[in-house]
Amino acid sequence: MNGEVFNANPTIYTKSKRSLRKSPFETGQSLWVDDIEQQDWSDTSDAEPIDQDEVFDLIRSIADPEHPNSLEELRVVSPEQIDIGSNVITVEFTPTVPHCGMSTLIGLSIRVRLMRCLPPRFKVDIRVKPGSHQSELAVNKQLNDKERVAAALENQALVETLEKCLATAGSQE
């Protein structure tokens, strides 16, 4: 926000396909090639628990504060870095450079997005990938301290920046 760009020239990766879900044939669950998972609306008993891919779908399209790219394109987040317990979700993210001053903002935007989109029963832990940031501990502490998160969300200027990052979240492109 002080005008300094921490990583002026990030590597941009291609986005993966919109849906990471494979058909049962591809995963080896079914023998039949066209056994695509049809949305079987009639079966009301079938529950689909929230999984890694779904959480990833929620955060992949958040915009990076510095660049016109999504977190997915910069490989800041990936499905493998999401871990789901019964009521606990741990999201790990990788800042593009170790001195990235935007890490807390990225973490905060992930937290706010998940706060809005996940059922309240989940406890969400957000961490930077171990060894990927010079002040890893400080960032982790800041992101998981609910008082400090609440305080940050009182800050009007911060919220505005945050909303800018989140505006693209959920877009289909």
Place this chain on the structure above:
Amino acid sequence: MEGLERHVRSWFASEKPAEIEHVISALSSGECTLLDIVKTLGEYLTSEEDILRTKGVQFLSLVIEGCPKEKLNRQAVHVLVTFYRTKLDDTETITPALKGLSHLVRSPALGSSDIPDLFNAMFTHVKMRVLVQSTRFFVFDTIDTLLKTHPDDLKAMGDQFVAGYAALASGEKDPRNLTVAFAIARVILTEFDISKHVEDYFDITFCYFPITFRPPPNDPYGISADDLKSSLFFWVVLKLGFGIFQPVDAAIEEAALDTLQAFVRVLQSNPVVADEGRADDMDDFVRTVCVDCLDAFGEPEKPQARAGMKILCSFLSIAQNLSSYAIAQAAEKLVTIFHDPMEVSNRASVIVLLTDLLNSLAPPENLPTPDKPVVTTSGSIPSSQDLLTSSKDAVLGLLIVGLKTPSTRVPSLHGLAALIRVPSAVTKDELGYIVLEVGEFVGKEPNDAEDTTSDVLSLLSSIAVVAPQHVATQVLPPLFLALPDRPPPRDAHPQRAAYWHALSALSQLCTQPELFETFVIRLTTKLDLLCSPLPSASTNPPPADILDAEEMEPAAAYAHAILTALGNTLSAKVSKSRPDADVPKYINTLLPRLFRLCLEAAVSKEQQVFADMRLLRVVARIIGLVVEASPTASQSNFFGDLVSAYLDGKAGTSTRQRNTVVLYAAAHVPMRRDVYQISLSRRLADLVTWCSSDSCTASQREAASHILASLVNKRADDIGDFLKYQLDDYWSKVVYNHTVSASDRRNAVALWVSIARALLVRSHPSAMAFTDKLFILIDEGDEVGREAAHALGTLAIKDEVLAKRNHAILKVLYAQRYLDVVLPRILEAVQNVTGSRREAAYLVALASVLNAVPKTLYLPQMTKLMPLLIRGLNLDDPTLRVDIINILTDTVDAASDEKSSLTSYASTLVLEMLKNSMVTDMPDPRVRSGALKYLALLPGVIRYDVLHPYKAQVLKELGKVLDDPRRAVRKEAVDARYKYTG
């Protein structure tokens, strides 16, 4: 006169257009003359007060604007022009005066003698810089008109006009004026002698390049950048005629290249430039440009290089000799860069540039027959292959090298695809070489070459069209080898993935007739092998029985994959705009074979691979595709055999034998209308009876209904007996017989509907008789009535069976006619019925009918329908709710036009939708998902202050929906919640 004065006075006070109209009508009818008007205006026109003077001139101009042309005689025009001329030096009157002039010059009575004076005054007094856009427009408009009507007078003025106009036009910025100004300049440059003022004209035109104008949003004038560019033809003439082209400024090189492209496009659209006299200038120009473009290729990764390539390519058709030389140069240069070790990182861009170049040499995609010499494309590129002869080997080698590294692989594939499209550029042997090199990637595991598979396959299949033997000998054998004879066991997923990979590659490659024949033969052999008894079973019989059932599913799945691949290829061949001619012959070879496999399996005592329903379905798809492509004669033969096999043979009663009706139905759906069939009425009646058997499954019944629909639709006039039987006997004995069980009656209604629909789409007179009976059922209001109510909607839905490609008879607007009959009846009934069950049935009917027809048909009645739809939301039927929510969603945009109607229901709608989105209240996920979608739409169409009171509640309730068991519902909840947070 008094009337005139009154009108003038009241106009000065009110400026109402009506007063002007009165004056004009008086003028037209001869009640007063122009002279009278000028006299009346006298005091105003010469008034000392600025405002009065302005208004006076304005009044006059407005009258002239509306005045009929014949009232303006030569004398009057002369006087008026002179008058306006004197008003041009007055800053207060210049605007209305110019406006008056712009209308006045359109008069045919304008004399030549007036023009020099008029322009003198204009050039002296009009200072464009101080005038607003609309006023400047009058100036351009006047000149434009005069250029059209009095070109000779203007030419006679000579330099005075040419110089004067250049001064006027200089500095113009508004695009609306520029379009006129460019048009004027174009005429001046082509028809006037501007030799003394070339520099001026260069200045007033060149400064607009490049045109980067973007129309503002909601631009009322609808001017696009292309409009501007196309009026710039004059610029080209300017450049060519006077040879003052300067090499483009390096600083604006990129933008200038864009300009050049515009220029080339104009060149292509205007044959005038082919004029002999200018040929030399043109060559000069083209040479300069080509040199520039070649320079740009020095840095192939920059966007300029691609722009340069585009220009070069577009020159190809207008200035062959030079640009073909340049293209050869370009190719050489790019090859050199490619092999330069310092430029390795730019190899991909080099290949992309070469691909552009090759594409420009190839004939356009839409022209078929790449194997014939393309002389018809115009004589412009007859020697395109010659252009490449010098560098072709180098280019081909380069592209093959490009294949080796992953980063350049995809561009190289595209390049090769372009190269083979260049007429006679590649010899057959070279094609073989390409196939050999590219073929390597076909068998690769999809993981490491994921992105290339589709490109590789499309390249190879386009080669297959020209040179099938190369593909047949080099690519297909390994793929066929990858197909095992015996199905992989249940747990061998990698093998299954491998055979499917090979099958899908084969299915894409083998559309060419020769290859397709091989493909069919190889695959049917595999199918035969699958059906033969297991070799292990014969050696050690005891475990075979146990293994058999276990082994059966993988075998069936493998057969299914093979047939799916076959079906996909057939579908590609048949769905082309001109279906391949080789498909019909398979009606005599492939289809009997498949029928035999399936029917043998059906009558066999043991469990058989081909008895699986999923296999039958995919076989049915293949049958449908082949029959669809076949002509009437072979269809007739085929049906003769088929009917005798099915009807005259032993009527099968086991479920497996009954299942094969799917195949029978698939053949009937695409049947042509004129295929002869004996005693149809009796057969149809038999079929209906067959369906009422207790052992009839849902899929058998569906297949039977397809046969019914198809035959009834195509042969409605021959089956009067059957229709009569249905309406009388069947109706009273089954459909409307309360002693028959409800489930049987519902099945009967389904059959009834497929018959009714077949008649309805062709607007057959009996259709209404069938529909009327449904109303009788709905009136009952019971379970069957509900079914009939849903059926009313089904009647209007488009389906796959009764489609054009299946040779069905379809009349236009049948849905509209249907709705016109049915909707008033339903509405009347809903208002009259009292019994809640009957009311519910009619609401179901309403929702399903509305959901089936296009929304434009019922939008005008939406205010009347809205309360009914909301009433329907409270009923328990989930299908009904889905229908209603769909209708509401469809009409939400239209409803927002008359916002009031939706706004008044806002509170009900929000609360209902919230209730419908809770998993605890609504077990059906379709309703939940639909309700959430609709909820998300509301903030866009309903005013914020109306929705605001519900915001907190919606957010809170949707928080619960975030924990819905279904993934799709959760996703909708996230979206809906986002809409309400903003």
